[in-house]
Amino acid sequence: MNIDGIRGKLTPSRDLSGLTWLRVGGPADYLFQPADIEDLRNFLRQLPAEVQVFPMGVGSNLIVRDGGLRAVVIRLGRGFNGIECQGNTVTAGAAALDAHVAKKAADAGLDLTFLRTIPGSIGGAVRMNAGCYGSYVADHFVSAQIVTRSGELLELGAEDLQFQYRQTTFPDGAVLVSATFRAEPGEPDELHSRMDAQLKKRDETQPTKDRTAGSTFRNPAGFSSTGRVDDVQDLKAWKVIDNSGMRGARIGGAQMSEKHSNFLINTGGATAADLEALGEEVRKKVYEDSGITLIWEIMRVGEPLPEK
Template sequence: MTALINQLPDIRGTYQTSAMLSDHTWFGVGGPAEILFTPADADDLIHFCQHTDASIPVYTIGAGSNLLVRDGGMAGVVISTKSIRHEHIDGTRITVGSGWTDAEAARLAARHGIAGLEFLVGIPGTIGGGLRMNAGAFGKEFCDVVVTATAIDRKGHIHHMTPQDMGMRYRHTDTPEDWIFTEATLQGEAGETDTIRAAMKAIIATRSDSQPQGVRTGGSTFANPDGHKSWQLIDQAGCRGLTHGGAMVSDKHCNFLINADHATATDIETLGEMVKTRVKAQSGVDLRWEIRRIGAPANHSDKGGQHD
């Protein structure tokens, strides 16, 4: 047990020491979390924040889909939101906890005949992560459907925000990094369940046809620059199939990096930087990482924020 555990409050959820974050990310890489905290629910998280010293580094992860944890792992407390799973339906609005995956939220809406949220089935990750980065797919973004979002600050104070309050824009929000999202209310429209499910099935088929499946990947690696598509710039720079260590640029969709053969986080991040360098040299465009990179190289430590 680390000395840190003695500084943390009693909670209803669970603490795990030296938890390997490679078990909690889609890439399957990353060093240990000093403490992994899984709150029982949003109230448990509020209690934790109210009784934890603000000097202790805190990070938040959801599904671990759009996330690269470095090999040195994370000092402090890593919070998993997977158990924050409350729900409420009000007409054509759904309110879901931040631990719901985007696809689960889409299917919940479909069961209740709520259309307009089908695109969520094509986004890997959780509602919390989607709020953090204004995730989007198939022509829509979170900011198009979010009515309000709720977040907790490090003192345990509750904040209710509109998309305007959060400064939502392409793959970015202005919400403070150390605030933790706990829920979102999403606005849909009346629809027929069968029609909604057919639309979601089409989205899943399109994604399967165009993106790598059954491999360890973190999803879309670089945000699209204005007027460009990242995958085209990467392809034009000759990076399709490029490798470094155990990491590889996907042959199927070259804006995806893959843990192809026991890659380390360093392999994956280095490959991404190689791609950025080649694209800059070929087209003059600076690619921006869409995947969030957190933690430290081996034998180092880091400080805090929210990611998915």
């Protein structure tokens, strides 16, 4: 691939398994790690229009299939991880970790504590409208900067992203480079204490020492077993998985966690195919048991290995 004047790192046939929390997946055609926004813009301007682009964060909520990705993967690094607090706003680069943003905001007396226990980086948090403890990115979002597939630098507001539960709308091939959030004031010590308590609760209830990708499935939307509107319940994915008898279920090296049944684990040696097959088996069993169709929260991309 001929791209002139880039200052970042372009790597052909880059294995992606080591870049995901589940440690599975095949190679991307190319991996590009831009030096800064202008480097990214220059790269995308020159990239042939037919080449697919896949922006990738820290791989915390991702399964890359075993055959890899026929695309250029864009992975942002040090030039995109700054965090700035000003007044009642926090602006963070897309590569800044959610936990670091929460802590830096708390130091400045700003409450973004809901981000503290969310795995991953700000780019993914915005794209997925990540949330925890009743707060979502959409509740605090002011604006985002993106670089389009053609290399333009644009600013988007909430109306452009159309926030929904665990999803947003982005232009195809666009790379989010930074986001600004509005935060309520708070006492730094109290904010840090709250986050410490959240971490303790998370570690007690979730398999934080295992190879996971966070929650596997979205919590089901309001569900009525009788069809009556007044019987609608807010269900948790782990509960319907338990009810279907799939807590601890295994395929190959993949397992639904015994500690929290909505967490898919690579126990060692799992392939992406094992993980995805187990997830699909869970979806099938839950549907048979309750009529509820679970929706994947983990993003799955790429191609399976060809059958032998």
